């Protein structure tokens with residue numbers, strides 16, 4: 001640098017060049033490390049759509065959803081099976097058609113919490129939907145479910161087995177709801193992108 005005659009217009013580009021060289025040299029070890037990373041090979045991305053009914057049964061001797069925790073004032077609204085702060089554990093039955101006697105296609109295990117404070121029933125669901133038709137493969141929902149909306153959309157955030165790396169969405173419609181005991185049958189249309 002000492003032997004180079006510089007002026008103010010030249011200094012900026014030459015400093016920039018030096019910086020670029022320094023940055024490239026400092027990146028060298030990282031580039032080497034990156035080339036050692038094991039790369040999984042996935043096939044082509046696939047699209048699968050699923051249609052089924054979920055039976056969420058709170059009543060009776062053999063419920064598929066049970067209250068496991070609730071907020072301080074959860075019992076202050078008699079007749080409301082899911083007041084704000086209620087947490088339910090589920091092993092809901094999934095069937096082909098709306099009737100409970102219809103062919104069972106899988107189960108939805110997980111949790112939902114009553115998350116709406118304004119009196120309109122809203123749940124946040126974290127559930128794994130497993131299907132026997134797909135050898136126990138599943139997709140996973142973690143999403144808000146504004147139950148009073150006629151067609152609501154839930155986010156699919158992952159999956160297992162055939163639905164590995166799944167992402168997508170589920171459109172829900174309430175087929176049946178008993179507002180007294182909370183029993184519900186929900187129609188699901190699910191669109192999945194997966195490998």
Ligand SMILES: *[C@@H]1O[C@H](CO)[C@@H](O)[C@H](O)[C@H]1NC(C)=O
Nearest residue numbers: 070071072073074076084085
């Ligand atoms: C419970 O309800 C009472 C009376 O409405 C209220 O003062 C209190 O803040 C509530 N507590 C919780 C944890 O929501």
Ligand SMILES: *[C@@H]1O[C@H](CO)[C@@H](O)[C@H](O)[C@H]1NC(C)=O
Nearest residue numbers: 132133134135136137161162
């Ligand atoms: C499920 O597994 C069986 C036995 O491994 C196989 O024959 C069948 O094709 C699989 N079905 C699906 C949908 O992956």
Ligand SMILES: *[C@@H]1O[C@H](CO)[C@@H](O)[C@H](O)[C@H]1NC(C)=O
Nearest residue numbers: 051151171172173187188189
């Ligand atoms: C699901 O898709 C079927 C076929 O397109 C349609 O008839 C039904 O109304 C849809 N249901 C929901 C909840 O989106």
